[in-house]
């Protein structure tokens with residue numbers, strides 16, 4: 001083994017490097033590797049840690065992302081700590097196996113560096129791939145910057161491998177904006193990080209010959225429904241474990257994570273709900289709105305599977321007008337995040353006005369000014385008490401305004 | 411006459427699940443669609459014959475896929491030479507062989523793919539496909555004669 005990895009108290013890492021350091025510190029046993037921009041450096045860095053003797057793991061080079069997730073399923077069923085990374089088309093190719101992993105209750109950690117889906121072909125970031133996996137039965141976290149990509153990756157192992165949970169976990173970060181932008185990151189020491197994550201203690205591992213098991217067996221109509229019901233309940237029931245692990249993480253790092261991150265929401269009148277790096281952009285915009293005397297806030301689901309239904313209600317029920325931002329082309333519907341937030345708000349007594357903004361597709365920049373414009377729309381809604389724009393609008397699109405689903409204006 | 415029902419039906423636990431009685435609830439299924447193969451310690455199970463093993467009620471051994479079949483293979487012990495070809499090739503381990511003697515077909519797990527018939531080398535074949543509804547005695551009584559080799 002090489003010398004121990006030298007870490008400073010403060011490092012300058014990009015999101016990919018941060019995620020790969022978490023993989024090293026958690027001592028991932030098996031990493032399936034298939035490169036795809038922008039997530040490639042995560043598996044690449046892990047490969048370098050293995051090659052240089054910093055870690056004793058298996059670096060499995062596979063021939064596609066489908067094979068990568070399949071290798072993860074096999075290795076996890078065998079009882080190892082397993083992780084990989086992917087983006088975009090690679091994520092799409094993995095989808096079939098994502099359902100296998102969650103159905104078999106295998107605690108694999110997948111770092112998803114979000115990127116647009118072709119066509120047209122595009123390596124830049126949006127949330128199209130994230131949206132493709134929302135029903136896959138995985139716990140899903142959103143990291144808004146490199147520090148969080150590191151922190152949440154460590155938490156992901158501890159949560160997924162917990163015996164009450166036993167589910168695979170995705171950690172999302174925005175392609176290029178997070179994955180390739182170097183920032184200050186405060187890592188834990190190897191010792192603290194590993195004692196936090198702990199040794200993996202597999203259940204029903206296939207290498208236990210005294211108790212042979214069949215994984216992913218065929219059950220047809222006899223048992224499929226029962227297994228899916230139990231799986232759904234397991235995801236919903238993972239909440240206390242997630243919260244416990246977050247509070248344990250706060251104790252060792254000082255960094256506090258919540259299932260829903262609220263910013264200046266105490267007295268907010270208008271709010272933006274967003275995911276990924278857009279959260280930080282919106283926070284800056286909200287600050288500027290406050291300077292103009294407009295009570296703006298930001299709500300961001302940190303854990304969007306299991307969906308924090310009640311926390312979203314609590315965070316937004318007293319707001320007058322809410323803009324939900326979806327960074328994925330909705331393909332003939334309202335944005336998925338809009339639908340989920342609206343569902344949560346529909347059952348609140350005051351029912352805030354909710355509109356949907358499609359933005360930033362294929363890496364189109366979402367600037368502070370865009371968020372400010374959205375806040376002004378919301379302020380107009382709040383003042384007159386009804387929606388003043390189309391319910392769904394495209395923000396930052398070239399050409400004439402594009403919007404859908406008008407309501408009758410009074 | 412071969413005993414087509416010789417398999418360890420007793421041990422399959424089917425009687426417990428019969429007619430939907432005693433079915434377990436969603437909260438009782440093993441998580442991860444993981445099926446435990448045997449009850450208790452299974453370290454030495456490889457040395458036991460199927461009917462001697464303590465299969466768990468969740469093993470696929472206890473589930474039947476017979477409903478998938480539209481045609482079934484019928485086995486004729488009088489023609490069979492115990493070559494084990496069918497046993498080797500059956501993709502569902504549904505040919506029952508004991509001590510290199512063919513005994514018949516496990517109709518709970520046979521999907522009717524006809525591979526066994528295809529590989530049987532005897533003349534006439536010792537396995538032939540019949541309609542699922544065909545009575546076994548009836549099928550055996552219709553067995554073809556030995557085929558003459560055509561002179562070239």
Ligand code: SF4
Pocket residue numbers: 483499500501502503504505515519520521522523524525526527
């Ligand atoms: S028909 Fe197919 S499944 Fe049935 S016994 Fe023959 S080879 Fe096996």
Ligand code: SF4
Pocket residue numbers: 489490491492493494495496497512529530531532535536537
């Ligand atoms: S292949 Fe035909 S002859 Fe050979 S054992 Fe099977 S039934 Fe008998």
